[in-house]
Amino acid sequence: MQRVVVIRYIILFIAFSLSLFSATVRHNLWEKGLDFEGYLKKYNIPHEIVDILDKDDIQLISEIDNNRKIYEMVASNGVLLQALIPTGEELQLHLFRTPAGYSVEVIPVAYKKDTYITQLLVKKTPYLDIIKTVKNKRLAKEFTKVLKSSVNFRAIKKGDKLAIIYDQKMRLGQPIGIPDIKVALLESAKKRHYVFKHTDGKYYDEKGKELVKKYMGKPLRHIRVTSPFTHRRFHPVLKRWKAHLxxxxxxxxxxxxLSVANGKVIFSGWKGGYGKVIKIRHADNYVTLYAHQSRLKAKVGQIVSKGQVIGYVGSTGRSTAPHLHFGLYKNGRAINPMRMVKFSSKGLHGKGKKAYLRRKRRYIKIINKIFDENRPSYVWNTVQERSVSPEMKKHYKNIGW
Ligand SMILES: [Zn+2]
Incomplete structure (x- = not known):
């Protein structure tokens, strides 16, 4: 009884506060081509409020795109009371009305991560069929990427079959971020091709051969990661949420x-919190950034080769101790360098290989079971129906996912 009363009061309170503001809550997709300045203009909000944000946040703002679902609370007279706008995968702008005007802050995106299964018959191509069935373009891309070095995609025919087990973050019923494929299986011409993600984050085939080739070199001869790439972390000095791109x-x-690949220097000089920094443009629209240097050795316009010394580690800009901040961008968007840069050249061998092969055998058992039982593919808008069964969840737990 007690609980019913409490709930009734909560409902009354919500109804009361809504009637007080007579506000409407709506979920919209970010308008195509709109930038943040344009959005502020739409609600007559002075664009100066952006001044309290720093460079990294501004970089995030430039990543808002039309696939993002935004939340708005608007008063009956059209005044925006608050808005939540995801700027990337894991952070969002919280724009809200204050007695003095408006303010904006960066806060984490609330999401749910779960393991999903997809299993389907190829009708056109794996890429198109995954998009059609699962409504997840990034999953289609990842699947193609992890399998393309071991499978001839041109030989794939109608009636071939595939299965994927992957982790996906979800927000407001939409997938966010890059799906994390754990196992993928493609059966073509009666042969099963498997790809497995190992504990080191790399993909291997059945025999333990690494599959996704990373073509970039190391930015330092000896690598010691002190802070990884993340779309959100609580900044210890600034005491607020920030991305570390x-x-x-x-x-x-x-x-x-060292330059991680051949390229052309496009920036060499001082840049705010980055201190002395060099930016290099490489093939395929990749750009790398090397910050906090003590001394720059390469000049703008200079052609550099992979492994060439371009400067020296320092602590210039916003930095507390000598370190290299290394950034990787594709088409202007920050991506995790771990996905592209070869930080260790060692393949699997000895004990590591044995551990992988053990893990792989368990993986095969699970994905074969899914494959042979023809489990239906999960479709985004029916989460409850098609997400992982408790029995499968136990399986995953046992193998340490
Ligand atoms: Zn950094």
Whole structure:
């Protein structure tokens, strides 16, 4: 009884507060082509409020795109009371009305992560069929990427079959971020091709051969990660949520910094919190950034080769100790360098290989079961019906997912 009363009061309170403001809550997709400045203009909000944000946040703002679902609370007279606008995968702008006007802050996105299964017959191509069935373009992309070095995609025919087990973050019923494929299976011409993600985050085939080739080199001869790439972390100095759009490597002042690939220097100089920084453009629209240097060695316009010394580790800009902040961008968007840069050249061998093969055998058992039982694919808007069964969840737990 007690609980019913409480709930009734909560409902009354919500109804009361809504009638007080007579506000409407709505979920919209971010308008195509709209930038944040345009959004502020739409609600007559002075764009100066952006001044309290720093460079990294501004970089995030430029990543808002039309696939993002935004939340708005608007008063009956059209005044925006508050809005939540995801700027990337894990952070969002909270824009809200204050007695003095408006303010904006960066806060984490609330999401739910779960393991999903997809299993389907190929009708056109794996890429198109995954998009059609699962409504997840990024899953289709990832699947193609992890399998393309071991499977001839041109030989795939109608009637071939595939299965994927993956983790996906969800927000407001939409997938966010890159799906994390754990196992993928493609059966083509009666042969089963498997791809497995190992505990080191890399993909291997059945025999333990690494599949996704990472073509970039290391930015320092000896690598020690002190802060990983993340779309959100609570900044210890600034005491607020911030993205860390690169990897920090600890190193002594004066340690040579190496270009990770052939390219052309597009920036060499001082840039705010980054201090002395070099940016290099590489093939396929990749750009790398090397920050907090003590001394720059490469000039704008200079052509550099993979492994060439371009500067020296320092602590310039917003930095408390000598380290290299290394960023990787594709088409202007920050991506996790761990996905592209080869940080260790060692393949699997000895004990590590044995552990992988054990893990793989368990993986095969699970995905074969899904495959042979023809489990239906999960479709985004019916989460409850098609998400992982408790029995499968136990399986995953046992193998340490
Ligand atoms: Zn950093």
């Amino acid at each position: 690169g990897i920090d490597f600890g190193a002594r002042r004066g340690t040579p910094i």
